[in-house]
Amino acid sequence: MDRIIYTWKTTDINHFKGFTERGIEVMKLSVQSANKFYKTELFCDSEGARLMKINEIPFKKITVVDWLDNFKIQNWGLAKLKTMEQQTTPYIHIDLDVVVLEKFKKTNYDITWGYYEVDLSRFPEGVSSKLEYSSLDYHLNNYVNNAKKYEPSKLNDFDFGRVTNNSVMIVNNPYPIKDIIQELFDMTSKYNIEFNTTKNMFMEQFLFYQLVSSKGHISKNIYTKELYSNLNIKTYREDNNFFNQFLQRAYFHWDSFNKLDEKEYNDIYKLLLNKTKSVF
């Protein structure tokens, strides 16, 4: 496995992590860090290619593709799946807010996700050891309520205990994944056009994982078993050492960079920059 791929689709909706000052800094950091270990390639629409070039995001290769230029769906999570649907050789797909800190260990699974965004079974042994209202509320608003609304006839088939996060996906066997994605687009065709943040997450993460799980022939795994594989700001603010554990891992999903204050953002940015420089 020698390639990391990214997806960018310019939408009518301003993506809050897009081409802002911090967004550009984090995208650069992500691609620089991935370049250290992999050949990076961005699949994007024409406008995305223009923006990436003028902002000097250092991809090894930028490929403008019709399937994204012509992609009419505003839910950008599905654009990522569309890129994956087109792949015919093994790949790692990461988001532009993922910083790669070491080469990913080889896996033999058809698909490996970076981490579970929701894993109710882990709470008894998790960081907080409690199943908190805030976690449940997040799960209900983003996944459970959308499942009830959009796929009411399939509720009994779903595993509501787990939802994968799609920021890192290692795919060794692209063909069955391609089939799943086609099935997902067919399944969601009646409701996938109109943008909605939680529906976007529901289709991209929850439904995709459920469909993969429903096929016995597809082997799947999770790369990082620890909870809080992304930065929980509250915990970060309470525990000075909390962030250090991320630096020991293969990657860091910095999805919260826009929510940090100036000092917090700069501190983490410097640490990540130093960490990535030290391995360059």
Added chain:
Amino acid sequence: MHITDYGIDMMMTSVCASNRFYETELYCCKDSYDFFIKNEIPFTQITILDELSEIRKGENELWSWSKIVTMKYQNEPWIHLDFDSVITRPFDEEDVDFSFGFPDFYVDSNNKSITPFSIRHLEDIYLFWFDKLHSTPQSKTTWDFNQIPNASFMICNSPQKIKEVIHKFEKDNRWIIDKENWDDYSTDKIGELCCYFEQFLLTKYIKDSLLKTKILKVDGYCNASDDVKDILENDYMFIQNYIDNGYFHFPLYKILKGDVLSNIFSLFWKTFKIKKEKKYKTPL
């Protein structure tokens, strides 16, 4: 409260089954005392508590408050049963302060417990009332919603410690009982509030007091789901599985068909050696 003949059958079953292993005692209000006497529900003892008699009556009575209040009158270890809870063997002794018979919502390591039904149940009862009554930025990230017990069976080995817990519980939550201006939707969910009180909130207070708690069994709870209802309506003898469990909760009696219930209660009379004639005096 509307009590049917089947409701009295259920009470009779519960009390007669318990009498085989324990002394039974009912704590009640003045108004209900006559009802139990007239129907000859065979408690070892019946005690009228003034405090229960003074609880506000109305359409939206918080029945679980009475259960909780009763606990503070106990000086010896005790077992509290609902009227639709049945014991078929004595309980084993447990080295904990407080045990519950079954969970109401819990998360297991392989996620089998997380079903659409359980998620909806959690939302309808616990998250709804938490949001209404106790939601703060702090409680949202500190209160624990895992391992919520069902309060149909409660076993207390440390009555003095529980008394202290109940006093604090009452002090903090009395305002909920006294509140009258519920909106219509909340009024419709007063039954859920009762469950929130006795299952979620009480457990939180017990755990916060650092008492040792335990949920005795995960399996064997005869829940009121359509699945179990369908099974029993096809084969009432399936109830034998619950009898064999050692204890079971049977709220399903409220929704089963009459002929199925008649068969089930006949089985109960035989199993628990209950001799009775059905001449009940239900309240008007």
